[in-house]
Amino acid sequence: MNKSCKVHVNQLQVGNFVRLPVAWKDHPFLFNSFRLKQDAQIQLIKSLGIEHVFVDLDRSDVPPLTETPSSSNKPDTSLAPLRETLDKQKQDQIEKLKKMRRDLGKTEQEFDRSLAKMRSLISKLRSRPLNAIQDAEALIQDITSQLLESDNLVLHLMGDAKNDDSIYYHSLNVAVLCMLIGKELGWERADIEALGMGALFHDVGKLKVPAQILKKQAPLTTPEQNFINQHPAFGAELVRLADTFPERALPIITNHHEFLDGTGYPKGLKKGDLCQLSQLAAVVNEYDKLCHPDNMTKAKTPYAALGYLFKHYKGKLNNEFIGQLIRMLGIYPPGSVVELNSGQFGMVMGVNISKLLFPRIMVYDALVPKDQAPIIDLEAEGLSIVRCLPPAAIPEKIFKYLNPRERVTYFFGQDSKG
Known part of the structure; x- marks a missing residue:
């Protein structure tokens, strides 16, 4: 204490x-x-x-x-100029915070629209596969245009997923992160779009796995695990119902659980058999799985998940892509609960991809109403992060105020400029 x-x-x-x-x-x-x-x-x-x-x-x-x-x-009359300056800075900060919240609201609306489209196209896949693929291509083209036309992107933390929506959140999350990395790597538009299409449908094969197996908390039997291991092949069968599904995106669905050393599934392929797109999707998929495993008691914070990937997947996943994911999310990704050098606690709400060392932090202050909680720019305030904390390690009143997300989902928006 x-x-x-x-x-x-x-x-x-x-x-x-x-x-x-x-x-x-x-x-x-x-x-x-x-x-x-x-x-x-x-x-x-x-x-x-x-x-x-x-x-x-x-x-x-x-x-x-x-x-x-x-x-x-x-x-002391000499204090008047300083008080005036601080009052103005505080008012400017309040206005900037309001604009930041408005921008975040727009990003959340855009994310919700994308999620609704995702839900709709997956439901069409069996009955109207051509329509589903057309809808998916329109969604991915729209996201790609936004990505390529923006040069000052901020990765935002989105609201929590509902339990029955986890497959949609996971698939959209993997697609968005893959496409962002593709942009950062300087890939061509066609590659980014193929990456998005494959990532969007990478887990669709789980729709053919019985729910009682997917939701089972006890250890799976060998036949049950073998059944789940076939979901990449099931997914490929589903998207092939439409002959318009892009061929370049298909390996992402079939190979997103394959590892470079041949220890993955379903075929145990090795590096030489895996294209760059499916290698990147495998990295992002593994990261999101570490944050959101089937058993959420084993979930890692985004900060811990990045460290775990870097340390334990050498030789299994593409190291260059792991490094790029870490560079893009920053050392403290959105969703991380942190302690500042001022002794205050906060949660990372967003990172500007061009200024990763200075994420935006929502800061806990018991005397400031939660809906007015300062979201500060570390660079502007001259503050730094001392350490990252698992949510379970912070006092209950701070936990309730910051409201760390159980499911950490990202979407992007333009940086707010005053």
Whole structure:
């Protein structure tokens, strides 16, 4: 537990980590809790008309003064410009936050529309396969156009999936991440679209696996596991119902569980038999499976899943593609719960692909309403991440405030510029 003590404002000094006992709207600072960096901040706190604040000793660089120096009751007029500057910065931040939330809302709407199209085309696959493939191609072409026409992309964290929608979330997630990596690798539009089509349908063969096998929590019998291992072949059969399905995308469906060393399934193919598109899909599929296994008690955080891929899949998955996935998601992918060097907790909400070291963080502050929780740009605030935490390791009140997603799903939007 952090040691906190009540301190007279005249005992404050630069380096103290303070918590203000006033409403967020009643002071000019961005947070209610922060480390004092300059004497002018102390003078501003005194000008709020409060006598005491709380100092967190564990997060302070120095202890507060033991003596209480006397201070003049005259208002310090030299503080007016600073207060005005901070008030403006706070107001600008609030407006930027509102715009960020609007942009995120648009991205979520776009994601929901894509998810609805995905659900619809999968339901058509058996009865009207030609229509299903046409709908899928239109969706993938639209996503590809958005990707290629945007040069300042932000990868956003989306809302939680409903239990019965997991196959749609997983397939769309794998498709979007594969296509983003394809763009980052400088692949041609035709390759990105083939990648998207294959990834969108990569797990469709599971529709032919009995639900009681897919949802079974106990260990599978050998025949049951063999049945599931055939879902790539079942998927290929389903999409072949339409002779318009692109041939280049077919290996993604049949080979997304194959490994470079021949230990994958269903055929135990090796590197020389696996095209670049299916090698990339295998990397992204494995990442999403680590985050969302069938048994969610074994789920890894995005941060841990990337580390696990890097460490345990050498020789099995394409190392270049693993590296590209890590570079694209950043060290702390959206969905990660982190601790900042200020001692505050937050959740990564989005990463700008061109500024991966400075993700956007929604910060926990007990005195700020949840719907107004600051989403800050680490670069702008001069803050950094100290460590990533599993959600189970954070206190319950912080968990409820940040609301970490059980299913971490990504979609992209344009960067918000004020």
